[in-house]
Amino acid sequence: MDIIDPILGIAETLYSLCGEVKANKKRCQRLAQRIKALDELVRAVKVKGLGQKPSLVKNVLCELKLTLENAQDVVKKYSCASYLKRILKAYDQGDDFGSLNERLNDAAQGLSLALQVDQSDDLLQESRETTRWREDEADRESDRLELQKLLLSLAEDTKESVDTVHEKVDSTEKDVKDIKAMLETLKKPRILDQDIREIKPEELIYDLPKEPFIKNDNSEIFKGKYNKFTVAIKRYTYSRGTSLSQVRSVFKKEVETMKRFESPNILRMFGICVQEESGPNPNYLIVMEFCEKGSLREVLDSERNLPWDRKARMSLDAAQGIYRLHQSENKFKVHGCINSSRFLVDAGYRVKLADFELAQTETSLKRTKDRKRSSLCYSSPQQLESVNHPYNKACEMYSFGIVLWEIATCKIPFKDCSHIEVYQRVCTEKYTEPVLEDCPQPLGELINDCRSYDSFYRPTAGVLVDKLRNVVEHLEED
DSSP states (O other): OTTHHHHHHHHHHHHHHHTSOSSSHHHHHHHHHHHHHHHHHHHHHHHHOSTTOHHHHHHHHHHHHHHHHHHHHHHHHHHSTTHHHHGGGOSSTTHHHHHHHHHHHHHHHHHHHHTTOOOOOHHHHHHHHHHHHHHHHHHHHHHHHHHHHHHHHHHHHHHHHHHHOGGGHHHHHHHHHHHHHHHHHHHSOOGGGSOOEEEOGGGEEEOSSOOOSEEOSSEEEEEEEETTEEEEEEEESOOTTOOHHHHHHHHHHHHHHHHHTOOTTBOOEEEEEEESTTSSSOEEEEEEEOOTTEEHHHHHHHOTTOOHHHHHHHHHHHHHHHHHHHSOGGGOOOOSOOSTTSEEEOTTOOEEEOSOTTHHHHHHHSSOOOOOOOOGGGSOHHHHHOTTSOOOHHHHHHHHHHHHHHHHHOOOTTTTOOHHHHHIIIIISOOOOOOOTTSOHHHHHHHHHHTOSSGGGSOOHHHHHHHHHHHHHHHHHO
């Protein structure tokens, strides 16, 4: 158990760092508390041994060490003197804490197995998760208010320097504008604070002219506004004969499930809307978050010179969306159709997993109920070799490895290959398409690991998130 002492050492360092942070203090303190609780579990494992599942516990400890190393990098970022300057370049501060807390929770559950602590009570587990969520939200709000004060102070200091350092006026004035823009962002409501509910037709405002920007056999999508958020409004064009009571019943059941999977990296659904519900043919609408840049595939086709730090950050975003689905056994879910068109990209290049929430409600509104099918180039070797192979997390990780390869290369996987040629290359030749020569080595290795022919060697979503975060931190430092 050589790994235990290094874990305890990193934890000790983190306690000290959390006391030195200059921003996001509450969340860092909460992180320290949760690490302290894990510290006690790790010490208990050291005394009592690895229990009845030693290989499982060793894996948990290895993953925990990686998570703590990432946490250390994140907390250092908030404790350095230059932090307030660096945040001006950040898209949304504090999101690191969400996935770090989820990873720590995974470790706590795994180590509890070693100590034979009862984790089987679903209601108790749900209560713990609800408590953790409330704590995190309270901490986020406290940090938001504190950050506003810090930014106002920085704005004043920076403004004064305009009068004293004339040669830096342009860049300093830009800093002031950036700070003001960030202050405005902090005042706006957060998208995740919006309840998922049935929306009244009068709450929706359509962009004019009222024309769909996407149309297909089942639906058309319009751009509009809801609660001051820019939204995409999907109208189902073949919903005749659909039972309104059935749609509402399915929707209510799904809302509770969707709350469990809320994440900045999963496309936000605001709810459903029914127009002319008393008429013979009501209009059924689903209101969702609008992503300005379109699908990930569209971005990769149009922007082929993305820098590596941005590609790595986009990869991490996408991985965090997958992890949110895969993260724990009692809530485990697979997406079922992972490809680069299933991810959307917003104005800040944040990547979000789409076509997941409200899936059952959407199915009840479609003219056909075809099972989602992914292109063969995203299918794992096991699926290609047997149509009866069950779709699982390992299969999804292979599909996601192809998406990561697309982000790294901007190319289309197995372009112009027939189904037979894809099978030949993947299953017979065990071939993987190469990454670019200038691809950072750690990123390239992760992409190849996800595309391993043998599913045993593919990482879990949690491990992938930890390792990608490490790649991002190092690239952004450079």
